[in-house]
Amino acid sequence: MTLLEVNDLHVTYAGDPDVEAVRGVSFTLEEGETLGIVGESGCGKTTLAQAIMGALPDNGRITGGEIIFDGQDITHLSNRERREIRWERMSMISQSAMNSLDPVYRVKDQIKEAIQEHRDVSDAKSYERARELMELVGLDPDRVEDYPHQLSGGMRQRVIIAMSLALDPDLIIADEPTTALDVIIQEQILYRIKELQRELGNSMVMVTHDISVVAETCDSMVVMYGGELMESGNVDEIFNNAHHPYTLGLQNAFPSVEGEKRDLTSIPGSPPDLSEPLEGCPFASRCPFAAPECEETVPVQEPVDGHRVRCHEPVPFEQIRDRSGEDETWLSQNKV
């Protein structure tokens, strides 16, 4: 069954100038599955996650498209209705999870707050639940008595994960849940999140800039660039048979998890200015294969080989795949 369906979603931040941070993203998430959203910094991943949670910053608005959660259109629910769904049915491990705990309250009180806001549960019961959750994420249950400053960064992260599980929601959105941590802790925590999700059977959206994390943890994936969807589909399919130059570039930029280590080749250049309206493909200025039409007309999303790609295919996809494996393809861009 489909749990979450996002159709042609647009999100704009009011300001001077306005910033359109999400520009027509679509995907579906099946119950019990994990979807990865991957892309460089600033491409609109957090904005997308917040739009789904109904927790955009004050100046952010959904300006187009729809979000359907468990058969219900939640795009334009009132704040109040959104608040009821939030945490009860979908929770989020936010990007800044390390600083997400209120410094003046004990861990147990903050977990309790999340539970009692939504459910009529006694203090004793929610205390028990808090201890149980701590154990679930691999922390000593006695640490519920601690204040946040008494915990390490990794422990705080685990507390946030514990909190996201408190009401056993259908959907958990993890927005780069481990970026602030060192590599070993990152591994541990990702592994734990994945394990818990399998045990508990929730669906999950995993937001990350590291495509190898997607390979390890996700069933399907969405590659975003400049607020737009570039390629989406089944993870195995995309890893074995990526078409889009940007996806291939990302795969080169991160050491592959399985098999031999490749050289780190980061994609030269930087993402487009999201306050500018769109002309052509957003990746065109950095794409080693770009043709004139890439700069002029916006490509549309098309099904190719069992997944979806948004590319004009300036040269045949087989060639793109072969040539993107060579570092010179990307480095020659710098000379322009």
Place this chain on the structure above:
Amino acid sequence: MGLKEFVTRRIIQIVVLYFAIATMLFFLFRAAPGDPLAAYIGTGFTEEQAAQIRATFGLDQPLHVQYWKYMTSLVTFNFGLSYITGDPVWGIIQDRIWNTLVLMGTSVVLAYLIGVPFGAYLAWNRGTKRERFGVVFALISRSAPVFWTGLLGIWIFSFKLGWLPAGSMSQPGVTYSSKLAQFTSPSFLRHLILPALVQAFYFYSLPALLMRNSMLEVMNEDFVDFAELKGISDFAVMLKHAARNALLPIVTAFAVAAGFAVGGSVVLETVFAWPGLGREMVRAVIANDYPVAQATFLILAGLVLIANFLADLAYGYLDPRITYD
């Protein structure tokens, strides 16, 4: 280091500071021009009589002896006699200090009760007309001197409307069995309202403006967003998370407010003929009544030190991150 050790250390600091202030006061007063006993020793006195009066007040002794006696008086509260009335200084102070504490305590508490929620309200309405209007209003009340708002208050509420008494602490001629009986009498409360409100109208703007800034800062913190994410209602997020954290710097400002309160008592008590320490100090300074003036200065300085100490303790209680070392 534990709380006990922290408290002990702070108390020692306070005592040292107190003696330092006392020493400064001692020399300041000796350096002041004019003969302290000029009012006492009339023109008709012989040299001998004058010398005798000087001896009564200990002014014939060398400076270091006077200093020693003065410093011991800080512990024994034996501050000597008033040069003007000849009454024991400690008796005068004991009577006045409660009057000041009740008046200033009431106005500071009122100021915080009004100012802190007002500041939080302004922050919550950031960017609106209401906020701008509120900030301007707070700045105006901060800029209006108490002697002016005080007189305005008296003019409106006493002379025009006749609702409240214009000054002093009680009706003339009425006596009470104790201070407590007096302070709980309806007549006293009626006398208290106007001066307390006038002073609070001046004081509230400091906690209000500080609270607004502090709230705006805290509202940008990730944990506030996260509380919203958890589905906590807006009001609860503002109260339990934003305001609770924003309160921390306000507590520190309480010590500053207490300093202002002590200074403010001088003006307020003069305007409202309130028989407190501030008014006594003004009287004593004008009349060259050194023992009383010195003692009132000392007591007021002591009050500020104690308020600072209490603010420190409150801060430690409210912020779990504070460790005492």
